[in-house]
Amino acid sequence: MSMFLKTAIAAAALALMPVAAQATQTVSIVSFTANQRGPNLTYADNGAAGWSLSTVTPKSVLVTLEDFSGNFVSGVTANLSFSGTGTSFAVNNSGNIWSQAFTGGTVSFTNTAAFVLGSTVYAAGSNILSLSFAGGEMTATVPGTAGNALVSIPGDGFSGVTSDFLAFPPTQLTDFSISLANVIPGFCIGSCGLGGQSTVRFQNFTARGSGDFTATVPEPGTWLMLLVGFGMVGFAARRRQAAVAA
Template sequence: MSKFLKTAIATAALALLPMSAQAAQTASIVSFTANQAGPNLTYVDNGAAGWSLSTDGTKKVLVTLEDFDGNFVSGVQADFSFLGTGTSFAENTNGDLWSQHFAGGTVSFISTAAFSLGSTNYAAGSNILSLSFSGGELSARVNGTSGNALASIPGDGFSNVTSDFLSFPPIQLTDFSISLANVIPGFCIGECGIQGQSSVRFQNFTGRGSGDFTAAVPEPGTWTMLLLGFGMVGFAARRRQVAAAA
């Protein structure tokens, strides 16, 4: 194989890398809703130690799964566990929108009943998705006696990602968000005299959370071309090693 052809193959394979990022599907692959009455997440301001948004132990949820092979299942029973912590104070980000930044945390979904996805059967106790995270924020509109909040965590803060039904790579998680409704007693900062205040946080509340993970994966054709390109590069390298040895 000529040096020119080898170089051309290598260049083509490397050129496909940005293409794979651009030609990607993005979809919700794990979404959940509460499967029990009452709140499933609690916010607590711990003073000097910081604050936390967490489940009280584990909470029952119903999960919908999609695996990018066209397989889809809803109503999967699972235990949801979440713990996010931070030390930041509330920041006025836009109008009446206030935010506090997560330092990090963990999240997991463990099935409590057997389920099937495509042709694969999964037993109760399967790890639907578990990971650690850093960054993200908890945002809410204040001052108010009731309302909604959003916990948003970008995928570039994820680590220790494991799952019994997803493979990493080629699937790349891009975002995790939890929408909080039925917030009691609502959103308040300090004593609700928010004008000009600093070094204050949201006051304690409970809420009912639902949310989803989104992910990106290369289009099947692009992924195949990428693997083929690297395979050809590897083949050329092996041929050169054999020729040198001879």
């Protein structure tokens, strides 16, 4: 193999690598729906000290899981534990959209019965996903009733992420969101709990929450291109060493 061809192969491989490294896909690694009628989350205005949104006790949910190899399972029964707190007043973003910011909280899912994902059996009580978070917000339409509130927590606020079936990194959690439905009582202004913008917080309510965690993972083609690129560079180096030895 000529020196020109070896150099060209190595250069082409290296040129591919930055592009390949950027090729990612968004995967819903944990999504859940309420496994019961009625509320599974409670909001409490704690007065001047702040407010909280949480499960009073772990609530049963149905979880759908996808690992980073594309293995998929649905209908896994799990206990959800969520606790988020904030101190801010509500802010009128635009029109009738209001939001309140979280200071932090925790989330965890623990399966209540064994399940199989890929070729692995996970016993009851396994840690599906647990983490702490900082930041995020709860947004609602005011006035409004069921199905118009959203909790959104960006992945860059996550810490202490652990899981019995997922490995971190090379993935990056990108977002966690909970849609709040059946909000009782509905969000409103004035006598229903929202006053002037400088002192307003959402009033106490219960809600039925369903949510989703997403993560970015390298696409299968990315790993292939990286392996091919490294293989080409290694092949060219070995041929060069053989030529020098001869």
